[in-house]
Amino acid sequence: MIPSPPLTPARHALRGRAVTFGANPFLDDPARALVYEPDALILIEDGRIARFGAFDALRDTLPPGTPLTHWREGIISAGFVDTHVHYPQLPMIAAYGEQLLEWLERYTFPTEARFADPDYAAGVARRFLRELLRAGTTSAAVYCTVHPHSVDAFFAESARLNTRMVAGKVLMDRNAPANLRDTPQGGYDDSLALIDRWHQRGRQLYAVTPRFAATSTEEQLDLAGSLLRQRAGLFMQTHLSENLAEVEWIRQLFPRRGSYLDVYAHAGLVGPRSVLGHGVHVDEDSFHACHAAGCALAHCPTSNLFLGSGAFRLFDALDPRRPVRVGLGTDVGAGTSLSQLQTLNEAYKVAQSTGRRLHPVQAFWLATAGGAHALYLDDRIGTISPGMEADLCVLDPGATPLMAQRAEQCETIEDLLFVLMMLGDDRSVRATYVAGQMVHDRDAPAG
Numbered sequence: 001m002i003p004s005p006p007l008t009p010a011r012h013a014l015r016g017r018a019v020t021f022g023a024n025p026f027l028d029d030p031a032r033a034l035v036y037e038p039d040a041l042i043l044i045e046d047g048r049i050a051r052f053g054a055f056d057a058l059r060d061t062l063p064p065g066t067p068l069t070h071w072r073e074g075i076i077s078a079g080f081v082d083t084h085v086h087y088p089q090l091p092m093i094a095a096y097g098e099q100l101l102e103w104l105e106r107y108t109f110p111t112e113a114r115f116a117d118p119d120y121a122a123g124v125a126r127r128f129l130r131e132l133l134r135a136g137t138t139s140a141a142v143y144c145t146v147h148p149h150s151v152d153a154f155f156a157e158s159a160r161l162n163t164r165m166v167a168g169k170v171l172m173d174r175n176a177p178a179n180l181r182d183t184p185q186g187g188y189d190d191s192l193a194l195i196d197r198w199h200q201r202g203r204q205l206y207a208v209t210p211r212f213a214a215t216s217t218e219e220q221l222d223l224a225g226s227l228l229r230q231r232a233g234l235f236m237q238t239h240l241s242e243n244l245a246e247v248e249w250i251r252q253l254f255p256r257r258g259s260y261l262d263v264y265a266h267a268g269l270v271g272p273r274s275v276l277g278h279g280v281h282v283d284e285d286s287f288h289a290c291h292a293a294g295c296a297l298a299h300c301p302t303s304n305l306f307l308g309s310g311a312f313r314l315f316d317a318l319d320p321r322r323p324v325r326v327g328l329g330t331d332v333g334a335g336t337s338l339s340q341l342q343t344l345n346e347a348y349k350v351a352q353s354t355g356r357r358l359h360p361v362q363a364f365w366l367a368t369a370g371g372a373h374a375l376y377l378d379d380r381i382g383t384i385s386p387g388m389e390a391d392l393c394v395l396d397p398g399a400t401p402l403m404a405q406r407a408e409q410c411e412t413i414e415d416l417l418f419v420l421m422m423l424g425d426d427r428s429v430r431a432t433y434v435a436g437q438m439v440h441d442r443d444a445p446a447g
């Protein structure tokens, strides 16, 4: 068992530098979108942010006796939001040598087959969530395996930590090993039982999760679409146009569909709260259709570089004339880090390779408020403001000697954020709070 940190009181306050957002910096001037408070007070009550503003303006409003934690060197941010990640692939991160389809066969399927053992699933779920919190990530859209108990293992641990998570059982009834295949009806029944067990129980949310169009028959995709209509507020997650060989395979498997996206749209899978991983090779028509449908794309730069899949055209997706919702995804195990700071490092380089400049304010928006917006959860998470759930991380810009000397030369908060996203990783996360409770303390003595 992971030792539980000491319980934080229901009412407490944080003081320190704070960054959050008042607008979308891809549609607005980044300088105007950023809300920077150099000496902030955040009052937390019963898991929510009750007040947020300048310490000097709010100090006299603090109820007497409220415990106050002063993060003198830290920068307080909303917790990071990871919009695409596979918890069962944590044990196989950094697997050498293949591109997508061969990588699935050689590494992913054998690893996911181990989840037939519920104890194994529970152990990986615990380690995965522990690692997410160490990285400052407080919410994620998570793929489990085809085994229903892999979902129980994940949600049970998430419920224990009280994290707001979106997750679901992978649906896969063809083009996979026999021990990882379900059937259209079996997958439907298992998913519905999991939805009734976990969806909207506390902070847990369910996502109908066909792995991708090549591993589901049309019948299974249609049933997945029908699942989405059974309960309010369900999510849908799958993969879209990640790799050119995959795109060609989908064209052969679904010759009657106009595009890869259309395969999902035809099954009723594309709408608000649908999260499509990657979208590296989508055209203007598909961007337009995503905008019109209100679905989201998950940009996974470390994964796209690792598997040699290609460069996602972030600024085309976010074109203000028809902006598509975009979140940031780590896509572990093809992604190489659970850290959103590391993911932003690669997102910056991918944008550079397409001739665009990812401003640090835009980058941090993507990793927090933008991810929440992509998931239609921006009324609850992703920003620091009264009424929001108190999911926060405290970033340490001096986490390593190199970072400390570089940070000393920063004259603006934008420059400091850029240093964090280029040089930072889990070492730069000093603490993480979930619903007001401290769940990670980097400097706590090992227990």
Ligand SMILES: [Zn+2]
Pocket: 084, 085, 086, 239, 277, 331
């Ligand atoms: Zn993925």
